[in-house]
Amino acid sequence: MKVLKLTKSKLKGNVMVPPSKSISHRAIICAALATGVSTIENIDYSDDINATIDAMRQLGAIIDKNEDKVVVKGIYREDIVTNLVRVIDCNESGSTLRFMVPISLLFEGITKFIGRGNLGKRPLETYFDIFKEQGIKYNHVENQLNMMVKGKLKPGEFSLPGNISSQFITGLLFTLPLLDGDSKITISTEIESKSYIDLTLSCMRSFGVEIKNNCYKEFIIKGNQKYVSRDYRVEGDYSQAAFYFAANALGCDIDIKDLNINSLQGDKEVIDILGRMGAKFYTYKDSIKCRVEDELTSTIIDASQCPDIIPVVTLVAAVSKGKTEIINAGRLRIKECDRLRAITNELNKIGAKIEEKEDGLIIEGVDELKGGLEVWSWKDHRIAMTLAIASTICKEPIVLVDYDCVAKSYPRFFEDFKMLGGNIDEWGMGE
Template structure:
């Protein structure tokens, strides 16, 4: 399926949007709820595909689980099931079977787990023989996926002797680890992080009534829309000014791109000042999920950029660095990369046929669809392939952006 995007004039210059709740927080809360044997339901739980996958496994009586494309669920549940007595099969989509998990499996096996690979060494699906785990000391590279580390941290209080985790080298996606530890503290477990060592004691989690925040990652697409739409004011509902989410830094990034943020009891108001920088350089080591939004925004605002700290983008839903290079080239932008951890645009462009439809591939990646859709405000013939990938994190995305004058019609194919 494809969506042919259309643009219309909007009658309301002030748009109010109820953002989805954070799937990162929701999935952590679900695991902590389970580990604390909580009788309480989580308030404002995400309705994303990833959270539904997590919830489905935790509520299932089966021994075989398919989490589809939900990377967070795959990593968190690998750790969780390794301490639940029984034999479990954990699998996912074809792309999930290409996403490495060896670092986490090796760490868990070091703690006494027994996890085997059903197909390819180092990748899902997994056969997990759940048992009691013994904690102690463990060493991991700090530049691996933060989801591996968060998975270990969350089960750490429930295993014998807790866990002393040493992270070697550069620590990436630090805010996600801080989020995990802060949520664990809400459930009664206080950890200690000094230097590159995180110590989590053996201790019981305490059940608690909790509420998931709205999603700052989802907010990024509204910042992009306001950046392209100077006359429009957007009021986002449900965001916290003091947030557990590292992606709340999007407000600082877009302030440099001419979008201001004002917090009030009515919501978070975004307005366009018209100011833009001559160049935008940024290290995304702590906010990699914002790179796609910023890449499309900078290109369409004609702002050369150099992004670094993107090493985790190659193992996301797709290789996001390659995907951005490929799809922005369709719009005439010539991006380059060292093919490891950076993305660069120096302003080089080629002419394209604007009268022909431009079909953007989404690579089964929700953030590709959502980052490119606002480009319809600049390109009249934009088509989004496989548009419903947005349900992974923002199920009502297309209905919401229609309020900003970005409509769609379905093209079957």
């Protein structure tokens, strides 16, 4: 168990946000499915990204990791030797799991998927239904990730509900253009997390694969396409920048660098949410920052398109005037932890007034957070980082347990936090 003591501080200075984890997954996969050699620049070797790199290696890609870039020699090459039995360790990465399941069905042989944490509780029925329709063999262990699949995916028509994770749709979008025949994905209900689909289609287009998107109701996919190698740079991650925007809304003074103001990332919604709550945003040549010049006020936050930023905007809402409601947030219950329960429990411990609903939160703003006790990350990177930002406004220090889970997406978070002036006492570190 690893522990940090965090004392009230004002973060100030410049920070380079990590590269987008969502885009990094997609660029590495597209490069690995391409012919030729690609270089992907601005890579941060978080646990999730390492899981995807290792997964593509299992399928035959040659990926050399350098300091902040990877060089990828694609799977479709003359000297490829495909293992007929493969083990893909997804660690705790839901993206790796759901992207790789259909991709693995491009190849002969058996693929075994394993993982840790709550990953085995993530629903996979959407794929199981496809397996049954196409005669693909599989077995799995309930509530843990220990699954084997054997068979090859066939082109055709696929019907998926829109209120499931977009990761299922992305996994099929990656795979279907490589099949020997055309396919169509029909979405039967209103689609959530459209921005993640946009990121997938944009990245695939950059690597030479085109898909027709009919207003997110259906995707028309020509078969026999090829991914083409290229050099690619990953932009900064708005889901990580959200922690610093939130810190600024709470009184810090941070210039946030390496963000694309025209990004397709859905987590850029943090700018609109905090703007409605009273933050003013300023764009400079190489950075963005925000500040609150009056007071923070309540709003209604729809989590359906930006679930990853909900824990940290909940923190801002906790000290905003009035009642904030977070809606359409049910999917947060099946992330690395039950994030609705986790953020409610931990922020309420330190003085917030949050009521948990089945698919959302009701937050009554308070004047201040007290701190003065132990809080737990629930071994979830976004809960840990949210609690660290909370410490900057707590009257008394907090003790954060299991902080090292930030390695899942932002391994250097606490280095950056300290560099910006965060008051960290490492007396409690160690097992």
